[in-house]
Amino acid sequence: MSIVYNEESKLFILSTKHTEYQMKIDEIGILQHLYYGATVGGMDMSYQICQLDRGFSGNPYEYRSERGKSLDTLPQEFTGANVGDLRISSLSIKSANGSRSCDLRYKCHEIRKGKYTLKDLPYVRGHNGDLAIEEDVQSLIITLWDSLIGLEVKLHYGVFEKKDVITRAMVMVNNGKDWIRVNKLSSVCIDFPHGRYDLIHFYGRHCMERQMERVPVKHDIISIQSKRGMSSHHHNPFVILCDADTNQNQGCAYGFMMMYSGNHKTEVEKDYLDSTRLVMGLQNSNFAWRLEVGESVTAPEVIMTYAKNGLNQLSRTYHHIIRENVVDAKYYNLRRPVLINNWEATYFNFTEEKILEIADSAKELGIDMLVLDDGWFGKRNDDNTSLGDWFVNQEKLPSGLKHLADGVRERGLKFGLWFEPEMISEDSELFREHPDWAMADPERKPMYSRNQLVLDMSRKDVQDYLFDRMAEIIRDANIYYIKWDFNRSVSNFYSKALPSDRQGEVAHRFMLGTYALLDRLLKEFPELMIEGCAGGGGRFDAGMLFYCPQIWTSDDTDPVARLQIQSGTSYGYPVSTMGSHVSASPNHQTGRRTSLNTRGIVAMSGTFGYELDLTKITKKEKELMKKQIKDFRRFYWLIQHGEYYRLTDDRDESYFTCWEFVSADKSEALVNIVITDVHANPEIPFVRLQGLDADGWYLVEGTDKKYTGQALMNGGVVFGELVANCGGSDDNYPGAQYHLIRIG
Numbered sequence: 009m010s011i012v013y014n015e016e017s018k019l020f021i022l023s024t025k026h027t028e029y030q031m032k033i034d035e036i037g038i039l040q041h042l043y044y045g046a047t048v049g050g051m052d053m054s055y056q057i058c059q060l061d062r063g064f065s066g067n068p069y070e071y072r073s074e075r076g077k078s079l080d081t082l083p084q085e086f087t088g089a090n091v092g093d094l095r096i097s098s099l100s101i102k103s104a105n106g107s108r109s110c111d112l113r114y115k116c117h118e119i120r121k122g123k124y125t126l127k128d129l130p131y132v133r134g135h136n137g138d139l140a141i142e143e144d145v146q147s148l149i150i151t152l153w154d155s156l157i158g159l160e161v162k163l164h165y166g167v168f169e170k171k172d173v174i175t176r177a178m179v180m181v182n183n184g185k186d187w188i189r190v191n192k193l194s195s196v197c198i199d200f201p202h203g204r205y206d207l208i209h210f211y212g213r214h215c216m217e218r219q220m221e222r223v224p225v226k227h228d229i230i231s232i233q234s235k236r237g238m239s240s241h242h243h244n245p246f247v248i249l250c251d252a253d254t255n256q257n258q259g260c261a262y263g264f265m266m267m268y269s270g271n272h273k274t275e276v277e278k279d280y281l282d283s284t285r286l287v288m289g290l291q292n293s294n295f296a297w298r299l300e301v302g303e304s305v306t307a308p309e310v311i312m313t314y315a316k317n318g319l320n321q322l323s324r325t326y327h328h329i330i331r332e333n334v335v336d337a338k339y340y341n342l343r344r345p346v347l348i349n350n351w352e353a354t355y356f357n358f359t360e361e362k363i364l365e366i367a368d369s370a371k372e373l374g375i376d377m378l379v380l381d382d383g384w385f386g387k388r389n390d391d392n393t394s395l396g397d398w399f400v401n402q403e404k405l406p407s408g409l410k411h412l413a414d415g416v417r418e419r420g421l422k423f424g425l426w427f428e429p430e431m432i433s434e435d436s437e438l439f440r441e442h443p444d445w446a447m448a449d450p451e452r453k454p455m456y457s458r459n460q461l462v463l464d465m466s467r468k469d470v471q472d473y474l475f476d477r478m479a480e481i482i483r484d485a486n487i488y489y490i491k492w493d494f495n496r497s498v499s500n501f502y503s504k505a506l507p508s509d510r511q512g513e514v515a516h517r518f519m520l521g522t523y524a525l526l527d528r529l530l531k532e533f534p535e536l537m538i539e540g541c542a543g544g545g546g547r548f549d550a551g552m553l554f555y556c557p558q559i560w561t562s563d564d565t566d567p568v569a570r571l572q573i574q575s576g577t578s579y580g581y582p583v584s585t586m587g588s589h590v591s592a593s594p595n596h597q598t599g600r601r602t603s604l605n606t607r608g609i610v611a612m613s614g615t616f617g618y619e620l621d622l623t624k625i626t627k628k629e630k631e632l633m634k635k636q637i638k639d640f641r642r643f644y645w646l647i648q649h650g651e652y653y654r655l656t657d658d659r660d661e662s663y664f665t666c667w668e669f670v671s672a673d674k675s676e677a678l679v680n681i682v683i684t685d686v687h688a689n690p691e692i693p694f695v696r697l698q699g700l701d702a703d704g705w706y707l708v709e710g711t712d713k714k715y716t717g718q719a720l721m722n723g724g725v726v727f728g729e730l731v732a733n734c735g736g737s738d739d740n741y742p743g744a745q746y747h748l749i750r751i752g
């Protein structure tokens with residue numbers, strides 16, 4: 009049993025293969041947090057709670073004569089507010105009488121077989137469709153409540169025993185007699201009363217997403233957040249807490265990943281007793297939810313894991329749970345198409361003829377799908393108009409979209425199409441007809457970005473319009489794939505369909521509206537594949553991955569920049585989710601010149617495709633591309649399902665990046681390396697491989713070199729030949745890929 013409750017000691021133990029999580033109900037009904045970490049064999053960890061009489065940390069009324077007992081120093085599972093715990097709190101509310109207090113005590117609990125689900129929000133799936141992976145999942149729902157105001161907080165736990173994952177979510181219910189205003193809604197609160205931690209988080213910007221940053225947690229509150237209406241390029245809803253000496257392969261690390269694509273916030277506080285608390289949930293500066301009697305509101309799910317052996321282990325746990333339980337099961341065994349996208353080939357400037365020429369070349373190369381990007385609808389010839397007018401651009405495509413899509417299919421390719429559903433241009437038929445569908449404060453001019461406004465996705469009529477328009481096009485042109493874009497931060501959160509005292513709900517309702525539309529389209533078109541996108545990787549999160557098996561990782565397609573972006577992304581997300589293309593050189597974003605070989609190696613650590621004008625490539629390039637596509641197909645399962653290892657640490661000032669995929673049975677591996685800084689008289693790149701069969705012998709494909717797994721992992725490998733060839737070469741960023749095959 010992975011969830012056990014001991015009636016006598018009032019102890020909850022949640023166990024996975026290698027981890028344990030403990031909570032205990034104390035004498036006055038406070039749910040204490042006792043432990044999360046490596047297995048302790050069911051030992052009651054309450055001996056670690058050591059409450060002393062501390063000045064200025066007061067006592068609950070029941071403990072008024074026991075001065076050591078304070079909520080301010082007690083590790084708690086989910087805090088109330090304004091009742092004595094003066095650290096960051098899990099919630100903030102206001103009752104109808106103006107009181108901001110909430111005193112949460114244990115009410116009841118329930119242990120269930122299987123995984124709980126959430127209404128209207130994405131969640132980690134218990135049994136993922138036809139995925140032939142045996143699961144052993146249990147759920148625990150603990151209800152805490154404030155009996156005075158009737159507010160219930162239902163803490164949800166999903167325990168994935170074999171995967172070493174525990175999920176958490178929170179449903180707040182008003183079972184009182186009057187409305188309650190919720191001003192802060194969190195999914196997770198967790199206390200670490202002992203230990204010193206580093207916080208790893210992933211910050212960034214457009215064209216430079218998910219840069220890993222590591223900072224020591226000091227006596228302060230660090231907050232990682234987005235209030236952009238999207239999970240954002242700027243701060244990913246994923247953080248790691250780890251020991252100061254944790255590295256890729258050693259040391260303890262905790263991961264917290266929120267399955268949400270809108271405004272989010274993670275706070276980490278180290279208090280005056282050196283205890284660390286993490287609270288993760290919705291960003292609350294624009295948030296205020298009016299909870300009527302009988303209503304509920306849900307805080308999104310958080311995927312937690314603990315790794316004893318470093319960051320690579322933590323990442324691999326996330327890779328498994330995302331591939332197997334977050335992304336729709338059908339993609340597990342389905343090869344995703346190698347695609348050609350016309351964006352960097354033509355931008356807005358294309359004709360049917362040009363797209364079909366690209367399709368001809370794509371077919372010759374062995375590409376599976378052509379994606380027509382922005383510019384096919386309304387009067388869209390630049391980024392100033394027509395968002396919302398999801399009707400074919402008659403001037404550009406006079407024979408219609410279906411005609412073009414049929415033409416692409418006649419060439420043996422699937423057809424995919426770009427949409428940016430949640431946006432509206434002021435210069436559009438849709439805006440002229442429904443100006444109130446655009447989010448804007450009444451009587452104020454809206455904020456512009458890329459010359460576009462944001463649709464009010466909280467409105468059912470907006471969702472219905474988008475569903476109807478998109479469904480008609482998908483049906484008519486038989487669309488296999490959609491690139492679902494989102495090209496600005498949201499500001500001016502305001503819905504003209506909601507009363508004034510519900511405007512604080514708009515940001516979250518916006519996200520619920522988008523999820524509802526995605527859900528409806530996927531139910532209507534079960535075969536439809538959606539790739540997420542938001543000006544590159546501005547909405548790369550586990551929430552979107554519930555609907556989209558892959559997400560465009562960044563608008564920066566420069567392979568050298570991509571090394572860092574993809575490596576940062578890999579801490580939480582598997583390469584099978586990372587949209588990654590070979591583009592032109594010099595690169596359109598950075599001007600950097602790189603070889604086609606290096607571009608191919610980097611793009612292959614993703615979903616793989618091309619995004620350049622295939623009608624302009626040389627014969628030599630064509631041959632190399634054919635080989636790349638063949639190689640990608642050959643290595644497909646090794647890359648998509650293999651165990652992934654970062655062999656160079658992002659903190660090293662290394663002049664190369666190296667990473668590895670190893671098949672589950674260790675029978676093969678793919679080692680990738682790119683030199684990022686060529687210099688004369690170079691030192692020899694050196695790494696130790698990982699995850700191989702120590703007793704096995706491995707052959708480097710295409711050579712007669714053979715090594716033992718032990719030698720490769722303990723002794724390591726050197727890449728002398730790669731740097732020896734740099735001098736006199738015009739490849740400034742040489743890369744190589746080595747396929748190792750176990751031969752004994």
Ligand code: GLA
Nearest residue numbers: 351381382541542543544563
């Ligand atoms: C965003 C996407 C690009 C492209 C453009 C089209 O920036 O990330 O890949 O689709 O929009 O406008």
